Structures are given as structure tokens and as C-alpha cells.
Amino acid sequence: MSRGVAAYAVEAFNTAKQSENKMHDDSVARRFGFAGGLVPGVEVLAYMLHQPIAHWGRAFLERGLIEARFIKPVYDGEMAEVVAQETADGLALEVMSQGQLCATGSASLPAAVPKVTLAEYRDVPPAAVRPPIGADSFAVGSWLGTVPRAWPGPAATMYLDEIRERDPIYANEHIGHPGMLQRVMNRLLVDNVVLGPWIHVGSRMQLLSVIADTDEITARGRVVANYEKKGHCFVEIDALVVANGTRPLAHCHHVAIYQPRAEAAA
Numbered sequence: 001m002s003r004g005v006a007a008y009a010v011e012a013f014n015t016a017k018q019s020e021n022k023m024h025d026d027s028v029a030r031r032f033g034f035a036g037g038l039v040p041g042v043e044v045l046a047y048m049l050h051q052p053i054a055h056w057g058r059a060f061l062e063r064g065l066i067e068a069r070f071i072k073p074v075y076d077g078e079m080a081e082v083v084a085q086e087t088a089d090g091l092a093l094e095v096m097s098q099g100q101l102c103a104t105g106s107a108s109l110p111a112a113v114p115k116v117t118l119a120e121y122r123d124v125p126p127a128a129v130r131p132p133i134g135a136d137s138f139a140v141g142s143w144l145g146t147v148p149r150a151w152p153g154p155a156a157t158m159y160l161d162e163i164r165e166r167d168p169i170y171a172n173e174h175i176g177h178p179g180m181l182q183r184v185m186n187r188l189l190v191d192n193v194v195l196g197p198w199i200h201v202g203s204r205m206q207l208l209s210v211i212a213d214t215d216e217i218t219a220r221g222r223v224v225a226n227y228e229k230k231g232h233c234f235v236e237i238d239a240l241v242v243a244n245g246t247r248p249l250a251h252c253h254h255v256a257i258y259q260p261r262a263e264a265a266a
Helices: 026-031 041-056 058-063 154-162 169-173 179-190
Strands: 003-011 065-070 079-086 091-097 100-108 199-207 216-229 232-243 247-259
Touching (some): 003 041, 041 058, 041 091, 179 216, 179 247, 216 247
Antiparallel strands (some): 079 091, 232 247
């Protein structure tokens, strides 16, 4: 049996209209068959984090696990409702917008922080000169790094405003929202290759430590899959997100279409 958890509604905000990824631009997204620019998947996942954190509190920020698959776009200015159901394993999550199922996922709270070995994840710099997207991009087994990123003070407040998060735990305890880590995961792609329009389609994130408001964050990623499916080119990345070069924050699996069908065929 499952029990309902209070639904969470948020007015979606496209934080990436001016980004290099033109899938978030209205005119470009329409060429790919969408109604407008897509709200980034990392922000949709941030919406999905609200209920697990409300449910388990700081413990989820220390060791929670969330998985998400993005099915349909969420559009700027539209209401996104996250529906959660308690299950034997934790929470089942769905995101509804404009009457459509846009994302599915789950969240759970492991009994202890899973062990990871920092040395198993190679610390490499991002590309000094990013090559254009091509047949050799994201070779399986290759290692990727990111430009360091931090969200101190006002930047963290701005981030919370962008994802419409009002839980006081972040300001009260001077800690960061874990959705920030997904933005860093996206940098594994864009800090290393000059991409055209692309789409984040799924993530698994096992949190390992709370983000301090002074942390400088990077990701160490290894390409574990690169394949074509229904004309789309996909990449899957296994990564450790790290604070200050020493403290693992999350173990993540990131899936993206780095060349959508229309572009791959061009």
C-alpha cells in the first residue's frame, strides 16, 4: 500500500533562456517540435527534491538517493505539480504539467552514507579548447572535468529564487541545495565540447555530504556509454561531484541526448 504526501506546486522558470544550449530558446526548440524553450531537466529535478527533503529533513541532504527520468517538457511560466506517494522503499515521484506526465522518479533514504573512493575518479581539467561536437565526442572510457563552481551568499539565494524553493533549511543552516550539483553535472558536457541544442533526459544522484555555503564544486566524470537510439545520440556519464577537491558530495549517473535526431541527421 502507498500513502499520499502533500503535492508540491511550483511555477516553472526557464533559467537557461540565454544559455549556450539553444534547446532552451523558444524559436530553436520549436524547430525540434516543442512548444517553446524547455525548462532545464536539472531544475525539474530540483523541484522533485522538495518533498524528499521536507519528508526526511537534513538526513536526506546527507545521504538521500533520488532518481528521475524526464518524459515531456516543462515550459516556462506553467505550473509543475510534483506528486509523491509513500512506498515500501521511500517515495515515488511524478511531475505533472499542462495535464501531462512530464517526469517520473523515486527517492529513498539509505541507512548509511554509501562508501566511495575519491581516488577512483580521475581529477582532470576541462578542455582547454573545446572541440565542436562530432563522431569522436564523448568516447567511452574518457574522463571529463569541470570548471570549479561556487554559490556563495547572494548566489545561493538567487539559485533558490530561480528554482522557487522556499524551505528555510538552507538559509537557517547555511547549506546548499543539492540541485546545484546537477548543474555541475551538466558542465561535464558543456565544459568539454561545443554542443548544439541538447537534452538532459535522466539522472540518478546519491548524496554523500551536505553542501557548505563556502564549497567550491567540481565534477569528475567518466563516459560509460555512447549510443544511438531512434536517431538520437546519447551519452551516459558516471561521476563524483566533489567539494574543494577533497570531499565527495554526490555520486551521480547522468544521461543526455547530446545530438537530437533532427541535428544528428543534418
